[in-house]
Amino acid sequence: MPDVRLASPRGRWILLTTVLGSSMALLDSTVVNVALPRIGHDLDASLAALQWTVNAYMLTLAGLILLGGSLGDRYGRRRIFVLGVIWFASASLLCGLAPTSGVLVAARALQGVGGALLTPGSLALIQASFHPDDRGRAVGLWSGFGGIGAAVGPFLGGWLVAGPGWRWVFLLNIPVALLCVPVAVRHVPESADRRSHGRFDVLGAALGAVSLALLTYALIEAREASWAVAVTASAGVAAAVAFVRVERHRPDPMLPPDIFASRQFTAVNLVTLCVYAAFGGFFFLVALQLQVVAGYSPLQAGTALLPTTALMLLFSARSGALADRIGPRLPLTVGPLLCAAAMLLMLRVGRDADYLSDVLPALLVMGAGMVTLVAPLTATVLASVDTARAGLASGINNAAARAAGLVAVAALPLLTGMGPDSYRSAAAFDTAFDRAMPILAAVLVAGAALAASTIRRPPPDCRHPECRTHGAVTAPPLEGEGRRTG
Numbered sequence: 001m002p003d004v005r006l007a008s009p010r011g012r013w014i015l016l017t018t019v020l021g022s023s024m025a026l027l028d029s030t031v032v033n034v035a036l037p038r039i040g041h042d043l044d045a046s047l048a049a050l051q052w053t054v055n056a057y058m059l060t061l062a063g064l065i066l067l068g069g070s071l072g073d074r075y076g077r078r079r080i081f082v083l084g085v086i087w088f089a090s091a092s093l094l095c096g097l098a099p100t101s102g103v104l105v106a107a108r109a110l111q112g113v114g115g116a117l118l119t120p121g122s123l124a125l126i127q128a129s130f131h132p133d134d135r136g137r138a139v140g141l142w143s144g145f146g147g148i149g150a151a152v153g154p155f156l157g158g159w160l161v162a163g164p165g166w167r168w169v170f171l172l173n174i175p176v177a178l179l180c181v182p183v184a185v186r187h188v189p190e191s192a193d194r195r196s197h198g199r200f201d202v203l204g205a206a207l208g209a210v211s212l213a214l215l216t217y218a219l220i221e222a223r224e225a226s227w228a229v230a231v232t233a234s235a236g237v238a239a240a241v242a243f244v245r246v247e248r249h250r251p252d253p254m255l256p257p258d259i260f261a262s263r264q265f266t267a268v269n270l271v272t273l274c275v276y277a278a279f280g281g282f283f284f285l286v287a288l289q290l291q292v293v294a295g296y297s298p299l300q301a302g303t304a305l306l307p308t309t310a311l312m313l314l315f316s317a318r319s320g321a322l323a324d325r326i327g328p329r330l331p332l333t334v335g336p337l338l339c340a341a342a343m344l345l346m347l348r349v350g351r352d353a354d355y356l357s358d359v360l361p362a363l364l365v366m367g368a369g370m371v372t373l374v375a376p377l378t379a380t381v382l383a384s385v386d387t388a389r390a391g392l393a394s395g396i397n398n399a400a401a402r403a404a405g406l407v408a409v410a411a412l413p414l415l416t417g418m419g420p421d422s423y424r425s426a427a428a429f430d431t432a433f434d435r436a437m438p439i440l441a442a443v444l445v446a447g448a449a450l451a452a453s454t455i456r457r458p459p460p461d462c463r464h465p466e467c468r469t470h471g472a473v474t475a476p477p478l479e480g481e482g483r484r485t486g
Contacts, residue, residue, distance in 0.1 A: 004189070004307055006134040006141075014129050014173035015188035018142055020180040021085050022122035023149040024173050025290070028057070028092070029151055029474045030309075031157025033287040034103075034302045035166040037423065042166070045101035046420040047413055048220050054284060055216055055406050056473075060112030061119070062402035063209030066254050066395045068074050069120035069322035070200060073193035077124045080346070084117025089177030118402060120395065123478055128191035148310045151309040154287075158302020164354045201254035208254075211239035212403060215224040219410035225473040255396065264384035265393065267454035268332075271406045274447030275336050276475065279370075280410045281406020282343065285436055288423055289346075294353040304359055311367030312374065320375035327457035328376040333448045335373025340444035342366035343437045394478055401475040406485055412436050422452050458463040 004011050022412040036050045044051070072080040091110035096106035123142065130138045160168045214236030221229050260266045283305075290301040321329045345362035352360055378394070387395040413422070416432040416439070423429055 001063060003131050004129045004134075005131055008137050009225055010040075010187055011130065011138070013183055014125065015138060015141060017180055017188055018125050019145045019149075021081060021118050021184075022142070024085065024088055024176055024180075025061075025119050025239045026149050027147055027153045027156070028111065028115075028170070028173070029137050030153035031160075031169050031302070032057075034154055034157040034298055035169050035452075036288060037163045037291045038161050038298065039101075039104070040423060043098075043101045043104065046104075047102035047418055047423050048398075048420060049105065051220050051284075051409055051413065053101070053108055054409050055220075056105045056108040057112040057115070058200075058280075058402050058409075059212050059216060059408040060109050060209065061115045061211055062112075062399045062406060064113060064116035064205055065120060065399050065402075066392075067200065067202070067205040068116035068118075069124065069391070069395055070254070071228065072124055074200075076190045077121050077128055078184060078188050078190045081118050081121035081125060081188075081401075082181055084114050084119075084121060085177050085180050085184070086114075088114030088118060088354055089173050090114075092170040092173035092177075096167040097186055107440065109383075120478060125188055126288070126481065129189055144313075147309075147313040151306060154302040154305040154309070157298075158297070158299040159163040159301075161298035164300075182466040188222065188228070193357075201247075201250055201252060204243060204250065204254040206238050207243035207246060211243055212406065213234050214239060215407060216410045219407065219414060222414050227471075230317060242363065256392070257410040259385060259389060259393065259396070260411045262384045262480045263454070264456060264458070265381065266383060268377060268380045269397055269400050270453070271332060271336075271447050271451045272381075272400050272476065274443050274450065275339065275373065276401035276449065277404035277408040278336075278339065278343070278443045278447075279441050280474065281408035281436065284409045285412065285433055286346065286349075288429065289349060289433045290353075290359070290396045293351060293426045293433065294349060294359075294425055295351070300355075304355060307363045307371065311364070315371045316375050319371050320379060323376035323379060328346060328380040328404050329374040331372050332380070332451035334453050335369045335371075335376075335449040336451070338365055338369030338372060339442040340369075340448070342369060343441040343444065346401045346437050347434055351426065355459055380455060380458065394476075398475045398478050412439070416440060 004014060006015070008014075032054060036053065039045060039053060040047075040050050045053075068080065068084070086109055090106050091114055094107035095104055095111065098107055123139070125139050126142055127135060157169055160166070160172065214232050218229050218233035218236060221232075244257075247255050248257050287301055287305070290296040290304055291298065296304065319331065342362045342365040345365060348358045349362065350358075378397070381393050381397045382390045412418075413432070416435040418432045419428065421428075422432055
């Protein structure tokens with residue numbers, strides 16, 4: 001039984017290690033959007049290259065995050081976590097030194113692999129190391145510090161881009177890793193799951209990632225309407241079908257099909273796809289809109305986004321407690337509708353937009369909507385499966401959210417008529433942005449309707465989420481394995 005106490009020096013070192021590691025991946029998922037205009041200018045990149053700068057990372061992270069958690073259980077959580085930190089830092093160095101957009105995209109894909117190794121491991125280390133009496137508080141501190149990091153991320157990204165340059169968005173990970181790795185090796189105990197057995201579902205993970213990659217490529221390049229796009233799209237669909245067949249017949253699948261026997265689990269993941277597709281598209285476009293059209297500096301654009309994550313950090317725990325009392329259906333219906341209203345309010349943000357009257361109201365409504373829905377969504381995911389499968393359910397939900405954002409970033413330029421150089425023209429980008437916001441609002445309304453018609457209140461003895469305090473906007477928080485910790 002783990003016996004490290006939180007108040008001990010070793011306990012504080014373990015908490016520091018996990019916060020540092022998870023913050024690396026969390027920050028990179030939020031700050032890069034602010035840097036996109038400068039990246040495009042410095043590397044003479046097309047809009048498609050900027051899409052891939054975001055999507056290459058999301059692609060490998062979403063495709064491999066479930067496999068990353070399994071590797072930690074089998075070969076040692078500390079070992080895989082440290083490997084992930086080193087891998088992530090090495091890829092970050094390559095990102096920071098990238099001479100071309102192609103090298104940057106490849107490095108971002110490698111970053112996602114590192115993120116898939118370290119992200120599930122950070123929480124798993126806490127659960128495997130701390131005494132049961134301290135575990136809940138340790139998880140609360142971990143998620144709270146992570147929320148602070150997510151809130152500070154856009155501001156930090158804007159400051160780096162406007163100051164030393166966009167490359168430091170990535171290079172900043174190097175000193176963090178240099179601190180994190182030796183602390184982990186010296187102070188974090190190794191742990192593994194003795195029950196872990198069988199073969200890894202490498203084929204399933206590969207097919208899932210290949211399918212996402214091919215379909216994403218087809219969406220990004222679809223404006224060309226070439227035979228290569230048609231072939232790629234067909235191959236992506238074929239890989240998706242093969243993935244489903246493989247998962248149905250493997251003895252230890254990465255994505256067990258029987259988990260979707262729960263109608264509640266299936267329904268809440270469909271809601272997740274809707275809301276996080278909208279979030280992914282929104283945060284990709286709004287950072288560009290504020291800089292390209294409204295004329296904000298990177299620092300101003302990053303600072304402008306603070307209210308949304310700050311509201312999540314301050315009120316997500318209260319939202320989770322409210323959903324415990326009234327059930328998840330109302331929050332999961334009202335939350336997306338508030339976010340849809342925020343998307344429509346963003347139509348006011350054009351040339352020379354005033355922050356207090358045009359930008360801030362939309363972001364406050366957006367934050368209120370995300371506060372309302374994120375914690376109840378996670379709670380409903382966990383309550384819809386057996387306690388022993390809570391970690392798997394959370395991983396699936398997290399991966400689904402990232403995949404939804406990936407598809408949205410790939411599809412929106414196609415749906416709104418953006419050309420390769422639209423982000424260089426304020427008029428062209430503003431027109432596309434005004435087309436995108438109603439599309440995203442409609443997706444959120446569909447998510448709200450789905451929640452209202454399918455979500456049911458779970459039994460009172462079902463497990464609730466541990467990570468109640470957070471500020472992530474790209475995916476719901478990952479939860480641990482099936483043990484109640486708080």
